[in-house]
Amino acid sequence: MTPPVSETSHVPDRPLDPDLFIPSGDSVLELAAVTVSRGGKELVREISWQVREGERWIIMGPNGAGKSTLLQVAAARLHPSAGMVGILDEVIGAVDVFELRPRIGLSSAALATQLPENETVLNAIVTASWGVTGRWNEGYESFDEDRARDLAAQWGLEGLEDRRFGTLSEGERKRVLIARALMTDPELLLLDEPAAGLDLAGRESLVSSLTELAQDEDAPALVLVTHHLEEVPPGFTHALLMRGGSVVAAGELETTLTEQNLSETFGVPLKVSVTEGRYTAVAA
Ligand SMILES: Nc1ncnc2c1ncn2[C@@H]1O[C@H](COP(=O)(O)OP(=O)(O)OP(=O)(O)O)[C@@H](O)[C@H]1O
Numbered sequence: 219m220t221p222p223v224s225e226t227s228h229v230p231d232r233p234l235d236p237d238l239f240i241p242s243g244d245s246v247l248e249l250a251a252v253t254v255s256r257g258g259k260e261l262v263r264e265i266s267w268q269v270r271e272g273e274r275w276i277i278m279g280p281n282g283a284g285k286s287t288l289l290q291v292a293a294a295r296l297h298p299s300a301g302m303v304g305i306l307d308e309v310i311g312a313v314d315v316f317e318l319r320p321r322i323g324l325s326s327a328a329l330a331t332q333l334p335e336n337e338t339v340l341n342a343i344v345t346a347s348w349g350v351t352g353r354w355n356e357g358y359e360s361f362d363e364d365r366a367r368d369l370a371a372q373w374g375l376e377g378l379e380d381r382r383f384g385t386l387s388e389g390e391r392k393r394v395l396i397a398r399a400l401m402t403d404p405e406l407l408l409l410d411e412p413a414a415g416l417d418l419a420g421r422e423s424l425v426s427s428l429t430e431l432a433q434d435e436d437a438p439a440l441v442l443v444t445h446h447l448e449e450v451p452p453g454f455t456h457a458l459l460m461r462g463g464s465v466v467a468a469g470e471l472e473t474t475l476t477e478q479n480l481s482e483t484f485g486v487p488l489k490v491s492v493t494e495g496r497y498t499a500v501a502a
Pocket residue numbers: 256257259261279280281282283284285286287288445
């Protein structure tokens with residue numbers, strides 16, 4: 219089989235034979251010609267992409283572009299129909315995904331719906347240690363609970379630890395999801411639209427927390443999916459733009475989030491401006 223054609227410096231040129239596919243040393247995530255098909259439709263088409271240690275990626279694209287599907291593949295929740303996936307030195311298909319998943323933090327709207335409404339905030343965070351969404355009889359160590367409390371405090375949830383998840387505001391729920399995703403001290407953190415549904419103050423507060431996380435050298439490699447340029451936290455380093463399941467552009471943030479690339483991605487002519495590291499876009 220022919221190797222995928224390199225389109226940008228971030229598209230690896232890798233063999234597609236599983237025995238020959240060895241994720242490169244500093245890569246946290248490596249996709250080679252990944253396709254996901256459902257019902258005769260290709261939701262993600264031949265995507266090759268590499269995320270290295272310390273990188274902070276934005277994935278952007280219109281509704282239905284395949285962003286969440288791609289993130290499910292990166293989270294070892296979905297096997298590709300074709301292509302190779304390397305995550306944290308492991309190759310999907312040759313690794314027990316249940317061992318791999320705790321090393322990957324994931325926050326998504328789909329996960330939020332699985333968290334029981336009557337579970338406490340602290341339990342919603344700590345249950346990530348066991349990869350479950352509701353607390354039953356698992357024995358958590360006190361250091362797990364201490365870590366969950368620290369994460370709650372770090373993500374602006376102090377004083378809400380005993381509140382029921384179902385009573386939280388949308389902004390508080392989003393913060394619980396991120397704290398939960400960080401519970402296992404993951405090496406890769408995937409956030410699918412963490413600011414969706416937030417009001418302006420909530421969005422700005424979350425962007426500022428994510429900016430801090432992006433600038434933390436000890437933080438895991440980050441991938442954040444969003445529709446909105448305004449939600450790109452300063453400190454993010456790379457971007458992958460998708461449309462119709464394919465990559466429009468990928469690479470370093472400043473050279474990728476251009477008017478031309480974004481206009482092509484969203485299918486409308488856009489005027490893009492950057493002020494103090496924050497992006498905005500309006501119709502041209
Ligand atoms: N199981 C499935 N069977 C058929 N089509 C599916 C399936 N799951 C998703 N799709 C379709 O795949 C496409 C990509 O979906 P995906 O959720 O990845 O898009 P997205 O970029 O995350 O969109 P959004 O911005 O709205 O969240 C959509 O058109 C969706 O309807």
